[in-house]
Amino acid sequence: MSPTRWGPPIDVLPLLAGEEQALIEVLGGLGAEQWAAPTACAGWTVHDLAAHILGDKLGLLSRDRDGYRTTEPRPGEAFGAFLDRINAEWVLACRRLSPEVLFAMLVDSTSQVPQLWGRLDLDDLGEPVTWAGPEPAPSWLAAAREYTEYWVHQQQLRAAVGAPPLDTPTWRAPVIDTFMRALPFTLREVSARVGRQVSYTVTGSSGGRWTAVSSPDGWLLDRATPTSRAPLASVATDADTFWRLCTRNVRIDDVRDRVSLKGDEAVGETVLRMVSIVVS
Structure with a gap:
């Protein structure tokens, strides 16, 4: 593959x-x-x-x-x-x-x-x-x-x-990894110079760090650690909160205490509204 x-x-x-x-x-x-x-x-x-x-x-x-x-x-x-x-x-x-x-x-x-x-x-x-x-x-x-x-x-x-x-890592980690593939599409309306980065970290043994990088053809996703010392925005949360946010099983305002957001607040809010299911 x-x-x-x-x-x-x-x-x-x-x-x-x-x-x-x-x-x-x-x-x-x-x-x-x-x-x-x-x-x-x-x-x-x-x-x-x-x-x-x-x-x-x-x-x-x-x-x-x-x-x-x-x-x-x-x-x-x-x-x-x-x-x-x-x-x-x-x-x-x-x-x-x-x-x-x-x-x-x-x-x-x-x-x-x-x-x-x-x-x-x-x-x-x-x-x-x-x-x-x-x-x-x-x-x-x-x-x-x-x-x-x-x-x-x-x-x-x-x-x-x-x-x-x-919810052991064997079963849940691929879910987290898959849901994160919505990140480039989520950022489609965010304009940034080529090379700017947005990172999303999911803590715990089922998680990891994903970085979206702005390119001439849109945002691209990588599993690598951000190379920028100052990403456009950085978001972090735990695995359980992450998958529930992505599937609209919880509301953002109800889990603010479980989320860390740094950098551009508007971009971070866009990231938090990422949806990895089909919605009507």
């Missing part, structure tokens, strides 16, 4: 099967009340969230493996609104399924997604990862995006049923 303007590639393929198995193990031990428990996804129960995860996987297999595409935005419908609509339609339909049937379908789909990505050349360009920019993205970034969505939903599901989070 080759470096891009989004930085060095991320290889999540070795993690996909393990993440799926961890989800199956949690769901396999749930009782009826736990399946009906509310989650952080407004209006969705554990059953609904599990159905959404299943829909994501079956939709990916249908589109990217089988070339079967039957849904598209309505005229004038924004992409985020389109996704919200079809996700809601799928979850509503799946409420007709018992937890046992839903669980069996999740088990049956296990390993098919890792097999799909394993057959692809991860350097090949495909559809955009919209929160990282509108241009075609390499398949390794698309695979990493899928992993982050499964991981985030599993955290929400685990929290709803009182199961321990899947």
Whole structure:
């Protein structure tokens, strides 16, 4: 896999099967009340969230493996609104399924997604990862995006049923690394002379430091330590706060005490509003 303007590639393929198995193990031990428990996804129960995860996987297999595409935005419908609509339609339909049937379908789909990505050349360009920019993205970034969505939903599901989070560095560090690939796109409206830098540090064993550098072709991302002694802006926070900010699971104003911001305040605020999910 080759470096891009989004930085060095991320290889999540070795993690996909393990993440799926961890989800199956949690769901396999749930009782009826736990399946009906509310989650952080407004209006969705554990059953609904599990159905959404299943829909994501079956939709990916249908589109990217089988070339079967039957849904598209309505005229004038924004992409985020389109996704919200079809996700809601799928979850509503799946409420007709018992937890046992839903669980069996999740088990049956296990390993098919890792097999799909394993057959692809991860350097090949495909559809955009919209929160990282509108241009075609390499398949390794698309695979990493899928992993982050499964991981985030599993955290929400685990929290709803009182199961321990899947937050060791093995599982969480690739999520942090992937979400950070939204940084160049986040800075797209920030004008700076060529060579100016913006750094984002995530503390703890799952974190690290990422540097966006202004270039004639826009902002570029690197995992290297900033070479500038005075970056345009520097932001730092912990891993748990970071992924929740990027997925809008928390509000910035509620976690100010967990965030450090130095340099240009407006640029720092732009960085803190980075979103690494599709929103309507």
